[in-house]
Amino acid sequence: MDVPGVAARTGAKGRLQVVDGDAKVLIEDFDLGKLPMPQSANSGIEQLLDIMISLKLADLPLELTGIEINNGELTASGLVKTAD
Numbered sequence: 384m385d386v387p388g389v390a391a392r393t394g395a396k397g398r399l400q401v402v403d404g405d406a407k408v409l410i411e412d413f414d415l416g417k418l419p420m421p422q423s424a425n426s427g428i429e430q431l432l433d434i435m436i437s438l439k440l441a442d443l444p445l446e447l448t449g450i451e452i453n454n455g456e457l458t459a460s461g462l463v464k465t466a467d
Contacts, residue, residue: 392416395428399436404446406459408432 397410410425410432445461452458 397429399450399452401447401450404448404461406433406436406447406450408436 392414393416394412394414395410396412397408400407400409408429410429413420413425413428443459444464445459446464447459447461449460450457
């Protein structure tokens with residue numbers, strides 16, 4: 384992943400899942416160059432990614448039922464919400 388301002392190899396390994404109709408990110412491993420990162424950093428990265436994904440999906444009238452990433456593409460599936 385490219386991170387502006389950080390001249391280090393940065394990477395995250397995790398998975399996406401749907402919890403109560405919301406996309407959630409579960410980080411299994413996060414690396415920032417050769418720096419040893421504490422396990423607690425994973426939850427901070429998860430929260431940041433959850434916010435980014437929820438902002439991207441906020442305008443969709445969709446209750447998520449599934450989400451996956453393949454070949455660099457995010458695919459979301461769900462049920463269309465009706466207007467009240």
